[in-house]
Amino acid sequence: MDPDPIYLDNSATTPLAGEVIAAMKPYFSDEYGNASSLHRFGRRAHAAIEEARASLAETIGVEPSEIVFTSGATEADNLAIKGLAFAHPEKRHIVTSRIEHHAVLHACRWLEERGYEVTYLDVDRAGRVEPEAVKEAIRDDTLLVSIMAGNNEIGTIEPIGEIGEICKERGVPFHTDAVQAYGKVDIPAGSVDLLSVSAHKLNGPKGVGFLYVRKGIRLSPLLSGGGHERGLRSGTENVPGIVGLAAAARLAFSERETVVPRLRGFRERLIEGVMRIPGVRLNGDRKESLPHIVNFSFAGIEGESLVMRLDERGIAASTGSACSSPNLEPSHVLVAIRVPLSMAHGSLRISTGRQTTEEEVDRFLEVIPSVVEELRAISPFKVEG
Amino acid sequence: MYTEKVIEHFRNPRNMGKLEGYSAVGKVGNIVCGDVMWLYIKVEEDAEGREVISDISWETFGCTAAIATSSMVSELAKGKTLPEAIAITNQDVASELGGLPPVKMHCSALAADALNEAIYEYLKGHGREIPPVLKRRHERLEAEMKKLEERYRAFLEEAGS
Numbered sequence: 001m002d003p004d005p006i007y008l009d010n011s012a013t014t015p016l017a018g019e020v021i022a023a024m025k026p027y028f029s030d031e032y033g034n035a036s037s038l039h040r041f042g043r044r045a046h047a048a049i050e051e052a053r054a055s056l057a058e059t060i061g062v063e064p065s066e067i068v069f070t071s072g073a074t075e076a077d078n079l080a081i082k083g084l085a086f087a088h089p090e091k092r093h094i095v096t097s098r099i100e101h102h103a104v105l106h107a108c109r110w111l112e113e114r115g116y117e118v119t120y121l122d123v124d125r126a127g128r129v130e131p132e133a134v135k136e137a138i139r140d141d142t143l144l145v146s147i148m149a150g151n152n153e154i155g156t157i158e159p160i161g162e163i164g165e166i167c168k169e170r171g172v173p174f175h176t177d178a179v180q181a182y183g184k185v186d187i188p189a190g191s192v193d194l195l196s197v198s199a200h201k202l203n204g205p206k207g208v209g210f211l212y213v214r215k216g217i218r219l220s221p222l223l224s225g226g227g228h229e230r231g232l233r234s235g236t237e238n239v240p241g242i243v244g245l246a247a248a249a250r251l252a253f254s255e256r257e258t259v260v261p262r263l264r265g266f267r268e269r270l271i272e273g274v275m276r277i278p279g280v281r282l283n284g285d286r287k288e289s290l291p292h293i294v295n296f297s298f299a300g301i302e303g304e305s306l307v308m309r310l311d312e313r314g315i316a317a318s319t320g321s322a323c324s325s326p327n328l329e330p331s332h333v334l335v336a337i338r339v340p341l342s343m344a345h346g347s348l349r350i351s352t353g354r355q356t357t358e359e360e361v362d363r364f365l366e367v368i369p370s371v372v373e374e375l376r377a378i379s380p381f382k383v384e385g
Numbered sequence: 386m387y388t389e390k391v392i393e394h395f396r397n398p399r400n401m402g403k404l405e406g407y408s409a410v411g412k413v414g415n416i417v418c419g420d421v422m423w424l425y426i427k428v429e430e431d432a433e434g435r436e437v438i439s440d441i442s443w444e445t446f447g448c449t450a451a452i453a454t455s456s457m458v459s460e461l462a463k464g465k466t467l468p469e470a471i472a473i474t475n476q477d478v479a480s481e482l483g484g485l486p487p488v489k490m491h492c493s494a495l496a497a498d499a500l501n502e503a504i505y506e507y508l509k510g511h512g513r514e515i516p517p518v519l520k521r522r523h524e525r526l527e528a529e530m531k532k533l534e535e536r537y538r539a540f541l542e543e544a545g546s
Binding site: 301302303305308329342345377378380381 | 392412
């Protein structure tokens with residue numbers, strides 16, 4: 001019998017935690033009220049949402065009224081960027097980095113197509129944005145600076161605190177996509193004006209997230225409707241989702257001190273084990289990284305076939321390569337950190353989660369050398385052992 | 386996204402590796418696109434004196450579809466006469482695999498092109514006349530490769546360091 005499959009793709013999504021399912025369950029059955037209704041059903045739904053809002057606000061040390069629930073981080077990123085742009089039409093310039101998530105990059109590109117100017121900051125070889133470069137890029141008409149807290153492909157942590165201070169000095173709103181960093185590393189929310197979070201990366205449900213909007217930051221809503229979420233996000237609230245998001249966040253923050261060091265240990269173990277294979281490169285930074293993401297490139301082989309071979313052995317991981325996209329170019333993140341082209345297509349992202357065990361990490365390390373060897377045997381590019 | 390047949394060929398690729406004593410090799414693809422295919426053929430005369438691909442193998446750097454199409458084209462071409470092999474198209478490769486996702490159709494083209502190039506190289510190496518259809522495809526491939534290299538020159542120089 002095949003051993004149980006091993007899930008090492010927690011940056012893509014995570015399994016729902018039991019505590020989260022339990023918290024959500026009543027809101028799929030008895031507690032079906034619309035939070036806007038005056039009667040008791042509505043009041044109970046409303047109370048659940050406000051309780052969730054308060055506990056989420058506490059995780060980053062902000063006011064509950066500054067939390068806006070959305071359908072996830074893609075919406076939160078779009079609301080931050082486009083919502084700010086629509087509210088401040090005189091500001092026509094945006095500063096971001098080359099390694100942002102597509103939700104940020106494509107929202108910026110969408111504005112660019114409509115006459116905005118966007119500065120895409122370069123990063124160093126570890127994937128770090130230089131705070132000084134942010135300072136130099138800011139202009140009088142800069143609408144926003146958007147730099148992610150931790151990168152989803154290579155795990156590099158960005159100097160959010162420093163960048164936030166620069167933005168504050170210059171009076172420019174600062175947005176950070178904290179999807180991968182939230183619940184894993186400290187986020188200096190005091191230095192940030194807008195912050196996006198998603199539930200499903202944190203053992204919560206899919207289809208829900210929030211945008212933190214600092215008091216005084218003016219946004220235009222993207223959706224017209226009944227004026228929910230202080231007018232910023234119309235649409236009947238996803239009550240079970242919101243309750244699940246808060247339960248997931250509570251869980252993540254309560255067990256952070258045990259889970260994060262464990263994931264860091266796995267990451268080191270993975271790096272040590274994988275780097276023993278010849279022709280391997282670690283993409284990103286060994287130290288200044290999110291605890292759960294590690295990215296390697298293997299010379300002579302292509303990432304998608306590596307992922308498929310691992311899948312046959314019961315291991316779920318992902319590639320940073322954009323092989324399935326029509327333009328066939330390698331990952332924009334790997335290109336930005338100057339991974340040689342010969343290696344940019346051969347990337348593998350391993351991302352662990354709270355349910356990952358040491359046995360699973362070791363099983364991966366047992367399997368990976370033979371999979372790499374098999375694929376190199378059929379590749380025209382030979383790697384010297 | 387992949388058919389059972391694609392997965393099966395990916396899992397158990399036929400005729401893989403470098404061919405000892407090959408007559409010619411067709412090299413296609415570019416590392417920029419993430420697909421490189423080298424197809425080796427051995428050409429011998431059969432009992433009736435016709436030139437046939439008596440053996441074939443390949444080395445491929447690429448995704449699941451690239452590996453499966455390499456495997457499939459090698460099966461389709463093995464034992465075929467040169468005119469029969471020249472007639473193999475990317476559509477043949479794709480349909481024998483039960484179809485490919487649209488974004489992966491270029492992989493089947495790569496496989497058919499590699500076979501084309503191997504035969505072209507064989508005929509050229511033996512000072513033989515090249516059928517116009519083969520020549521046209523060869524010239525198209527050369528032009529495409531040149532265009533690709535130009536398009537990515539800055540990219541290659543920047544990232545190649």
